[in-house]
Amino acid sequence: EAGVTQFPSxxxxxxxxxxxxxxxxxxxxxxxxxxxxxxxxEIKFLLHFVKxxxxxxxxxxxxxxxxxxxxxxYSTLKVQPAELEDSGVYFCASSQVAWSSYNSPLHFGNxxxxxxx
Amino acid sequence: xxxxxxxxxxxxxxxxxxAVIKCTYSDSASNYFPWYKQELGKRPQLIIDIRxxxxxxxxxxxxxxxxxxAKHFSLHITETQPEDSAVYFCARGEGSQGNLIFxxxxxxxxxx
Numbered sequence: 472e473a474g475v476t477q478f479p480s481x482x483x484x485x486x487x488x489x490x491x492x493x494x495x496x497x498x499x500x501x502x503x504x505x506x507x508x509x510x511x512x513e514i515k516f517l518l519h520f521v522k523x524x525x526x527x528x529x530x531x532x533x534x535x536x537x538x539x540x541x542x543x544x545y546s547t548l549k550v551q552p553a554e555l556e557d558s559g560v561y562f563c564a565s566s567q568v569a570w571s572s573y574n575s576p577l578h579f580g581n582x583x584x585x586x587x588x
Numbered sequence: 589x590x591x592x593x594x595x596x597x598x599x600x601x602x603x604x605x606x607a608v609i610k611c612t613y614s615d616s617a618s619n620y621f622p623w624y625k626q627e628l629g630k631r632p633q634l635i636i637d638i639r640x641x642x643x644x645x646x647x648x649x650x651x652x653x654x655x656x657x658a659k660h661f662s663l664h665i666t667e668t669q670p671e672d673s674a675v676y677f678c679a680r681g682e683g684s685q686g687n688l689i690f691x692x693x694x695x696x697x698x699x700x
Contacts, residue, residue, distance in 0.1 A: 475631075506690075513592070514632070514677060514690040527687055562632070576622065577688065579631040 473497065475565050475580035483586045489551040492583045496545070496565030502526075503546050504566075504577065505538060509559040517561075520546060553587045560584050594678050594691025602699055607668050609694045611678035612660040620681030621654060621661045622688070627674045635676075636663070668698045 476495045484490050496503045505517040517536070518528040522543035531538070535554070540546040550557055564577040593612045601607050611621075622637035638645045638652045638661065645652050649668075654661040665672055675695050679688040 504687075511692070513594075513692040514679075516687050516689065519687055530687075576634045576637065579624075579633070581629075581631045 475563055475578050477561075477563050477580035477583050479583055480581060481584045481586075483588065484553055485588055486555055487552045489549065490553055490585060492548045492550075492561055492563075492585070494546045494548070494563030494565075494580060496563070497567075497578055500565035500567050500578075501543070502566045502568065503540060504564045505546070505548055506562040506564065507559050508562065508582075509556075514562065517548075550585075553585075555587050558585055558587045592678060592680055592689050592691040594694060596694060597692065598695045598697070600697045600699065601668050603668060603670060605668055607663075607665045607672070607696055607698075609663045609676055609678070609696070610660060611662070611680075611691050612658075613680050613689075614659060615680070615682065616656075616659065618680040618682060621652070622679050622681070623652060623663050624677045624679065624690075625674045626677065626693075632677060665696075668696075670698050670700050672696060673698045 478493045482490050501522050503520040506514045508514045516530040518531055518538055519526045520540045523540050537549045560582040562582045563580045566577050595610055619640035623635050624632040625635045626632040636647050636650050636652050638654050640656055643654055649666045651664040675693045677693045678691040682689055
């Protein structure tokens with residue numbers, strides 16, 4: 472099966488610009504997560520979709536971040552306007568059901584490395 | 589707190605030696621503890637996980653132990669090989685819907 476795919480793999484933008492990251496989960500996976508890793512720090516949870524609904528968005532840092540999952544398939548994460556501290560690697564992950572199901576681990580994408588200059 | 593403390597941040601071992609990475613947490617409601625391996629430039633991949641109803645799980649050269657009383661869990665890699673070199677992340681499962689809380693990662697280097 473195709474894995475979780477993310478686009479772009481790298482993005483370099485200037486402070487104040489807008490960037491949109493895309494994630495295509497594994498087909499059939501209702502659960503989609505966004506995580507971010509700032510260099511040297513933990514992989515930090517941003518939000519969780521179940522199908523098209525936001526199940527938990529407690530990790531979103533501020534209102535400059537907007538995530539959508541129209542139709543419950545792919546998801547986008549938009550940062551507008553970008554700030555220097557937004558730099559990091561943004562990971563998307565998906566699972567068929569919540570992780571609490573033994574046979575449904577999180578599958579990560581390769582991530583998008585965002586650099587804000 | 590909700591964080592997971594992971595130690596050490598870097599670990600260098602000789603090929604064939606064992607490597608141990610330890611994580612601690614404070615939320616006693618946590619009941620799922622996965623470990624992810626991220627090779628350079630690649631995606632994090634699940635290598636082993638353990639649930640709170642067992643104390644130890646082993647898969648070939650990799651084992652995870654869990655001490656729920658002390659709230660810590662550890663990854664053990666025996667007979668390390670250069671291809672084990674990567675960043676390893678521990679995590680704990682919170683709630684029933686899938687928010688994983690990750691540690692800061694351990695960069696393991698296995699020298700041939």
